[in-house]
Amino acid sequence: MSSGIEALVNREYAYGFVTDVETDTVPAGLNEDIIRTISAKKNEPEFMLEWRLKAYRRWLTMKEPHWGNVRYPAIDYNSLVYYSAPKSVKPLQSLDEVDPELLRTYEKLGISLNEQKMLSGVAVDAIFDSVSVGTTMRTELSKHGIIFCSFGEAVQNHPELIEKYLGTVVPHSDNFFAALNAAVFSDGSFAYVPKGVKCPMELSTYFRINSKNTGQFERTLIIADEGASVSYLEGCTAPKRDENQLHAAVVELIALDNATVKYSTVQNWYAGDAQGKGGIYNFVTKRGKCAGVNSKISWTQVETGSAITWKYPSVILQGDNSVGEFYSVAVVNRKQQADTGTKMIHIGKNTKSTIVSKGISAGEGNNSYRGLVRVLPKAENARNYTQCDSMLIGNKCGAHTFPYIEVQNNTATLEHEASTSKIGEDQIFYCKQRGVSAEHAVSMIVSGFCREVFKELPMEFAVEAQQLLGITLEGSVG
Amino acid sequence: MLEINDLHAGIGDREILKGISLSVKAGEIHAVMGPNGSGKSTLAQVLAGNPSYEVTRGTVSYNGQNLLEMAPEVRAQNGIFLAFQYPVEIPGVSNAYFLRSAYNEIRKANGQEEVDPLEFLDLVEEKLKLVDMDETLLSRSVNHGFSGGEKKRNEIFQMAVLSPRLAILDETDSGLDIDALRIVAEGVNKLRSPENATIVVTHYQRLLNYIVPDYVHVLANGRIVKSGGKELALELEEKGYDWLQGAGAGAGAVA
Numbered sequence: 001m002s003s004g005i006e007a008l009v010n011r012e013y014a015y016g017f018v019t020d021v022e023t024d025t026v027p028a029g030l031n032e033d034i035i036r037t038i039s040a041k042k043n044e045p046e047f048m049l050e051w052r053l054k055a056y057r058r059w060l061t062m063k064e065p066h067w068g069n070v071r072y073p074a075i076d077y078n079s080l081v082y083y084s085a086p087k088s089v090k091p092l093q094s095l096d097e098v099d100p101e102l103l104r105t106y107e108k109l110g111i112s113l114n115e116q117k118m119l120s121g122v123a124v125d126a127i128f129d130s131v132s133v134g135t136t137m138r139t140e141l142s143k144h145g146i147i148f149c150s151f152g153e154a155v156q157n158h159p160e161l162i163e164k165y166l167g168t169v170v171p172h173s174d175n176f177f178a179a180l181n182a183a184v185f186s187d188g189s190f191a192y193v194p195k196g197v198k199c200p201m202e203l204s205t206y207f208r209i210n211s212k213n214t215g216q217f218e219r220t221l222i223i224a225d226e227g228a229s230v231s232y233l234e235g236c237t238a239p240k241r242d243e244n245q246l247h248a249a250v251v252e253l254i255a256l257d258n259a260t261v262k263y264s265t266v267q268n269w270y271a272g273d274a275q276g277k278g279g280i281y282n283f284v285t286k287r288g289k290c291a292g293v294n295s296k297i298s299w300t301q302v303e304t305g306s307a308i309t310w311k312y313p314s315v316i317l318q319g320d321n322s323v324g325e326f327y328s329v330a331v332v333n334r335k336q337q338a339d340t341g342t343k344m345i346h347i348g349k350n351t352k353s354t355i356v357s358k359g360i361s362a363g364e365g366n367n368s369y370r371g372l373v374r375v376l377p378k379a380e381n382a383r384n385y386t387q388c389d390s391m392l393i394g395n396k397c398g399a400h401t402f403p404y405i406e407v408q409n410n411t412a413t414l415e416h417e418a419s420t421s422k423i424g425e426d427q428i429f430y431c432k433q434r435g436v437s438a439e440h441a442v443s444m445i446v447s448g449f450c451r452e453v454f455k456e457l458p459m460e461f462a463v464e465a466q467q468l469l470g471i472t473l474e475g476s477v478g
Numbered sequence: 479m480l481e482i483n484d485l486h487a488g489i490g491d492r493e494i495l496k497g498i499s500l501s502v503k504a505g506e507i508h509a510v511m512g513p514n515g516s517g518k519s520t521l522a523q524v525l526a527g528n529p530s531y532e533v534t535r536g537t538v539s540y541n542g543q544n545l546l547e548m549a550p551e552v553r554a555q556n557g558i559f560l561a562f563q564y565p566v567e568i569p570g571v572s573n574a575y576f577l578r579s580a581y582n583e584i585r586k587a588n589g590q591e592e593v594d595p596l597e598f599l600d601l602v603e604e605k606l607k608l609v610d611m612d613e614t615l616l617s618r619s620v621n622h623g624f625s626g627g628e629k630k631r632n633e634i635f636q637m638a639v640l641s642p643r644l645a646i647l648d649e650t651d652s653g654l655d656i657d658a659l660r661i662v663a664e665g666v667n668k669l670r671s672p673e674n675a676t677i678v679v680t681h682y683q684r685l686l687n688y689i690v691p692d693y694v695h696v697l698a699n700g701r702i703v704k705s706g707g708k709e710l711a712l713e714l715e716e717k718g719y720d721w722l723q724g725a726g727a728g729a730g731a732v733a
Contacts, residue, residue, distance in 0.1 A: 424566070425529070425530070427566050427568055429550060429566075430562065430565070430566035430568075431568075431576075431580075432550040432551040432554065433527075433550055433551075433554055433560050434554055434559075434576070434577075434580035434636065434640070435554035435555045435580045435581075435583045435584040435587070435640070436551060436579050436583050437551055437583065438551075440579060440583070444568070444575070444576065444579065445568055445571065447570070447571065448568055448569055448570025448571035448619065448620075449569065449570055450570070451570040451571075
């Protein structure tokens with residue numbers, strides 16, 4: 001009766017990390033002392049500790065949500081280790097020690113050897129491209145007054161910005177997982193683009209130094225000040241080697257007057273083996289606030305990994321004329337489960353939102369779209385367009401749609417389109433008859449299905465996302 | 479090139495082809511005619527390797543190889559092309575991408591280098607003229623939102639690009655107006671060469687006014703009941719199929 005998480009804890013014991021308690025890790029379990037320890041280790045100002053404790057006390061009164069269309073064994077929150085500094089992770093000595101399956105995938109994605117080493121946690125020699133790229137990038141960014149650093153650094157160097165914006169979009173009490181994150185989060189990313197500045201490059205965690213091992217409770221905060229714009233790429237498209245099973249991250253985006261934030265994710269975490277064992281539980285709260293007039297927030301996500309995905313990147317359309325967008329591709333194969341979608345909350349006048357969701361189910365995977373469009377009484381002339389398409393591959397998978405619409409202003413215009421299709425034997429045979437292999441045929445048909453979302457991704461991301469999709473669906477058609 | 483011997487095939491328990499024998503040599507055009515339900519399309523699908531059909535008896539040899547043991551994509555890579563009666567739609571995948579993938583996989587399988595998108599564009603431009611279609615065809619999704627005639631022309635366009643050794647046209651004429659029919663037929667004729675062979679499956683004689691066959695075979699109840707030269711097609715036009723259906727039953731009894 002050992003759940004994945006318990007097994008994980010046992011494994012950490014086996015490596016003897018507990019003997020390191022003083023320097024690197026805290027004991028398993030969660031209480032106020034642990035939170036004080038985490039905050040002290042990170043040398044945080046008082047307001048951060050207070051905020052963490054407030055979140056923790058609130059979390060104690062909350063119940064884990066179970067309305068999602070996903071099933072998993074109970075999580076024992078007291079068996080988790082909530083703080084473990086990066087250096088406790090033992091670097092591997094060479095690629096020979098890495099799971100060959102993972103290497104095969106890297107190869108298919110065309111990832112260079114050095115990158116492969118970095119991604120799989122192999123110690124890399126001092127000279128490494130991304131380090132220098134990272135440094136050059138920082139110099140360039142600071143010329144424009146853009147702050148882009150780890151959350152921890154931001155707390156040290158820009159506490160006024162953190163205090164002003166932290167928790168203003170996802171409050172510490174928002175939901176069970178967000179509250180847990182607020183109490184114990186270890187690190188994450190921070191970006192601030194000052195007034196009138198258009199960020200000259202895509203910001204990406206990929207190039208951020210120390211982005212490795214930010215851990216299972218990541219927190220990201222991105223602020224675009226008046227007239228600013230920024231495009232942010234989350235993570236990297238290669239499958240992440242990660243031993244943490246539960247991930248409860250929080251992302252907050254803020255767009256002030258006339259500002260634009262675009263946030264793109266390609267998520268390909270470990271999905272578990274063919275029997276559905278192991279794999280990451282990705283319970284994430286992502287939300288943006290169009291706080292100012294004419295502001296715009298756009299989410300694009302391609303979800304191909306994790307055993308369970310529970311994720312609803314949302315936009316609060318507070319400023320008049322603000323725009324919210326959500327473009328999503330979610331793929332499940334084997335025994336993966338995804339319950340994902342968005343919330344568009346129309347508060348300001350003439351606010352506009354677009355939702356395009358593409359769900360692909362293969363193997364014994366289960367995919368649910370869950371979306372809420374809410375138009376509040378003062379949101380004159382709000383408009384929403386929702387399109388929600390599901391594709392089934394094989395006959396053991398599932399696709400579900402749960403759209404919620406709440407309209408309190410009769411000037412609103414809402415459109416909802418939905419479709420479900422099955423990859424046809426006839427489509428595959430047609431491709432094969434032209435000389436195309438079944439695998440290539442499936443990835444081609446699926447990419448076609450997802451085209452509206454892929455075209456929202458930055459170029460190089462789109463290409464990789466397409467390749468990833470092919471790899472995820474490998475073997476799903478006989 | 480192609481030797482079909484006593485071929486039996488069907489779906490589930492239903493036998494549709496009941497002993498077909500046919501020999502096709504390079505440079506020849508064969509027309510397979512017959513009434514609805516005679517097994518014409520089944521023959522085309524079986525030769526292309528559609529997994530919905532099961533071959534229960536007989537042999538098919540293609541350039542000395544056992545065709546029935548080859549996967550559909552391997553058949554295609556070896557030069558077999560089927561122009562579908564009902565071309566399949568693939569939304570979101572551009573014709574150019576689809577066709578280039580096919581072209582390159584076939585080249586790869588034959589030990590040739592793949593071509594890049596620009597080279598490919600040069601290559602397809604002249605083929606577009608062959609079927610009287612313009613470049614916008616390339617950026618449209620495969621057969622998605624195409625009219626019936628456009629779908630058929632797209633099949634012939636694909637055939638022109640992939641330049642198969644054995645082309646099988648399954649009711650390519652159905653649903654075409656007379657102009658489209660002429661365009662399609664001209665396309666096929668231009669591709670004709672001493673190295674290639676074509677099997678034209680059709681219900682009506684009219685396509686054969688434009689694509690002149692060397693041999694005509696009449697299929698009824700899953701058997702070839704009569705074979706002859708191009709004049710047989712005209713005779714069918716005049717007399718219909720009824721007079722041969724009886725012959726089919728007779729031939730079956732003898733076989």
